[in-house]
Structures are given as C-alpha cells and as structure tokens.
Amino acid sequence: xxxxxxxxxxxxxxxxxxxxxxxxxxxxxxxxxxxxxxxxxxxxxxxxxxxxxxxxxxxxxxxxxxxxxxxxxxxxxxxxxxxxxxxxxxxxxxxxxxxxxxxxxxxxxxxxxxxxxxxxxxxxxxxxxxxxxxxxxxxxxxxxxxxxxxxxxxxxxxxxxxxxxxxxxxxxxxxxxxxxxxxxxxxxxxxxxxxxxxxxxxxx
Numbered sequence: 001x002x003x004x005x006x007x008x009x010x011x012x013x014x015x016x017x018x019x020x021x022x023x024x025x026x027x028x029x030x031x032x033x034x035x036x037x038x039x040x041x042x043x044x045x046x047x048x049x050x051x052x053x054x055x056x057x058x059x060x061x062x063x064x065x066x067x068x069x070x071x072x073x074x075x076x077x078x079x080x081x082x083x084x085x086x087x088x089x090x091x092x093x094x095x096x097x098x099x100x101x102x103x104x105x106x107x108x109x110x111x112x113x114x115x116x117x118x119x120x121x122x123x124x125x126x127x128x129x130x131x132x133x134x135x136x137x138x139x140x141x142x143x144x145x146x147x148x149x150x151x152x153x154x155x156x157x158x159x160x161x162x163x164x165x166x167x168x169x170x171x172x173x174x175x176x177x178x179x180x181x182x183x184x185x186x187x188x189x190x191x192x193x194x195x196x197x198x199x200x201x202x203x204x
Contacts (some may be wrong), residue, residue, distance in 0.1 A: 001079050003179075009073070017067045019197055022100045023182075023204045025054040027067070031075050038065060050095040058103040100203060101130050108171050108201065114139040116167050118185050119176035120148050120158055127175045127203060128154045139170045165192045172200040 008028060011017045017026040042059055045052045060067075085091050101109075109115065114137040117124045128138045138156040140163075143149055148158045164172065172194055174185040182202050189200045196202075 001077075005077070012069045012071055014067045017069075018061060020202060021058065021061055022104060022201050024096070025051065025057060027053075027057055027069075028075060028077075029053040031069075034065075049090050050099050051091050054096065055099055058099065062103070062106060097126065097130055101127075101134055104171075104201070104203075105134060105136070108198075109136055112136055114167075114170040116140050116142060116164060116170045116172045117156075118142040118164070118172060118174045118189075119181070120145070120153055121176065123177045123204060124175040125153065127173060128156070139167045140164075142172075161188050161192070164189070165194060174200060174202040175204070177204060 004024065007020075007024070008026065011020060011026050020026055038060075042056065042063060042065075045056055048055070057067075081087075089095070109131075112135050115127075115131050116139050117128050117131075118141075120141040120143045124141060128141070131138055132154060138154055140156050141148075141153055141158045142161055142164045143158050144161060149160050151158045159167075172189065174182055174189070176182065176185060185200075185202065186196060189196065194200045
C-alpha cells in the first residue's frame with residue numbers, strides 16, 4: 001500500500017495520470033471533486049462486480065475529461081485488514097485486470113488489435129491469457145532474460161528488446177512488476193522510437 005501511495009503522489013498532472021491509467025487507479029476516491037453535470041453525463045457510478053471508482057475514472061478518460069491534483073497531501077488512509085479493498089471479491093486483482101482490458105479494448109486495442117507484452121513473468125502471462133480470452137492476439141513477448149528469448153509462451157515468440165519495433169501494428173504493453181522496471185521499459189521504448197500513449201502503455 002505504501003508503494004501505491006508513493007506512486008499516486010507522483011501523478012499530479014493530466015498527462016502522467018493518462019499515461020499510467022492502466023497501471024492502477026490514479027485517483028483516491030475520497031479526494032476527488034468534479035462538477036455534477038460531468039458526473040451525470042458519465043452516467044455516474046455503475047453497479048457491477050468490479051471497482052466502481054476506477055471504472056468511473058476510466059470512463060472519464062474515455063470521455064476526454066481532464067485530471068489534476070494538488071501537490072499537498074490532504075488525505076491520510078487507515079489501511080486495515082478488513083477493508084473492502086482487501087476482502088470484497090469486487091476488488092480482487094482479476095477484476096481490476098478485466099476493467100483495464102475492457103478500457104483498452106474500447107480505445108487503443110479496439111478491433112482485436114494484436115499486443116506485444118513486455119515481460120514474460122507472472123504479470124505478463126496473466127495479461128496474455130486475458131488478451132487471448134478477449135480476442136486480442138499476442139504477437140510477441142519482449143524479454144531481457146536470455147533463458148526465455150527464443151521460446152514460445154501461449155503460442156507467441158519471446159523476442160529481445162531490440163526486436164520490439166519489428167512487430168508492426170501491435171500495441172505494446174509494459175507488464176513487468178519489478179520495482180524500477182516501468183521506467184526502464186519507458187527508456188528503452190523511447191530509444192526504439194515507440195511513443196508512450198500511442199504505441200506503448202504500462203499495465204499492471
């Protein structure tokens with residue numbers, strides 16, 4: 001939770017929140033203020049088996065709303081073992097993944113666009129399974145581990161970072177969970193000419 005809070009507090013402007021919106025919820029629900037007419041236009045909070053606040057933010061991004069945060073810390077959380085976030089099945093990791101994938105399929109992954117998954121660890125494999133189940137082909141995995149390069153996972157080849165741009169027409173998803181990996185992926189992707197927010201999105 002402290003890692004999540006540190007990440008949240010770094011996302012202060014619209015660009016950074018839009019860039020990382022498929023990693024986790026970029027806003028803390030009790031801190032949000034918005035105009036009533038905007039909320040009504042979005043249809044408000046939906047009742048479904050998933051995180052209703054995150055769903056609202058993703059739909060707001062789809063609708064072109066702009067986001068910003070004050071730099072001061074104005075809320076302190078009590079994180080208890082019995083919080084709904086930790087106990088309610090609506091907030092289980094697979095429900096978050098399903099919501100992220102649905103939002104991606106409304107936008108950058110529309111039309112069953114293929115994906116290139118950066119990372120062939122647990123996070124990347126979970127994303128690959130979800131993508132395939134939804135109908136989006138996995139064109140390749142990108143890896144730095146030489147033991148994995150040249151293998152096939154879920155039918156897709158595992159390729160080195162240098163070969164990532166050779167997969168044409170695919171959306172690249174940075175799905176590596178280790179600390180600092182997201183920044184390394186951003187650096188390598190930019191060096192290879194992949195534009196974040198168009199060709200690449202970080203996910204978790």
